[in-house]
Amino acid sequence: MTIRQKQWQLYYLGYTTKANIDGMLGPKTEAATRAFQEDNGLVADGIFGYDTEIKSVEIIKSIQTALNAQVAAGLEVDGLAGELTVNATVQFQMKAGLAPDGQAGYDTRAALLAPASTVTNETLCDFKTIKHFIRAEFACKCGKYCDGYPTEMKQKVVEVADRIREHFDRPVYVSSGLRCTQHNIDVGGVPTSRHLYGKAMDIYVEGVSAATLLEYIRQQPEISYTYAIDGNYCHMDIQ
Ligand SMILES: [Zn+2]
Ligand SMILES: [Zn+2]
Structure with missing residues (x-):
C-alpha cells in the first residue's frame, strides 16, 4: 500500500482530513495512524504497517459491501478507500439523513452496518x-x-x-x-x-x-x- 493510499484509508475512516492526503509521512499521518490503531486494538506505534493495513482493509471491505447493498453502489470490494467509495458514502449519508461528508466515521458506520429494518408501510402485520x-x-x-x-x-x-x-x-x-x-x-x-x-x-x-x-x-x-x-x-x- 502506498503512503497516499494509507492516508486515504485514514481519511475515509474519519481520522484525518483530505488536505492531509499528500503522499508524505509526517506527524499528522502518524497521529491519525495512532488514533486508528488505538480504536482497533492494535499496537499504537503510529506506524502504518502490515497489521494496520489489514485492519483498515477489513473494515473498509465491510463498508463497501454494505454500500453496495444500501445504495447499489457497484463498488469493487477491495477494502481500499478512494473517490468511488467516498461518493457512494455521500449517497448513503444523504439517504440516511447524515451529514454528507463522504467519510465513514462512527455515526455513518453505525447506520450503515446496523441491520436495516425491512418493515415498510406495506408490511403485513405478523x-x-x-x-x-x-x-x-x-x-x-x-x-x-x-x-x-x-x-x-x-x-x-x-x-x-x-x-x-x-x-x-x-x-x-x-x-x-x-x-x-x-x-x-x-x-x-x-x-x-x-x-x-x-x-x-x-x-x-x-x-x-x-x-x-x-x-x-x-x-x-x-x-x-x-x-x-x-x-x-x-x-x-x-x-
Ligand atoms: Zn377510522
Ligand atoms: Zn366486510
Missing part, C-alpha cells in the same frame, strides 16, 4: 410480534360482505396500537380496523379510507379521553393522520 392484540380484533365488522379479512392489517399501525396499550397500561378497544369496500360505504367512510388497506384503526383506551389519546398518537412518528372521532375514540392511520 401478530406473533404483537403483544396485546390478536388479528380478529381488526376484522371487518360487516358480517355479510366479506369474511372479515378483505386484506390484512399492516405491521406499523398495529405496532403503534401496541405502544399505546403499553403507554397507558389500560385496555384498548378497536371499534374499526379492516373494512371491505361495502362496509366502508355503509359506515360513511371516505372512498380513499385507509381502513380499506389495513392502514388505519379507530381505538378507545379505557378511562382515557380522546384528547389525551390524540396527544399521544400525534407523537408517534409512523402516524400520518389522526383525529378524535368523539370524546372517546380516535382514528389513526399510516401513509
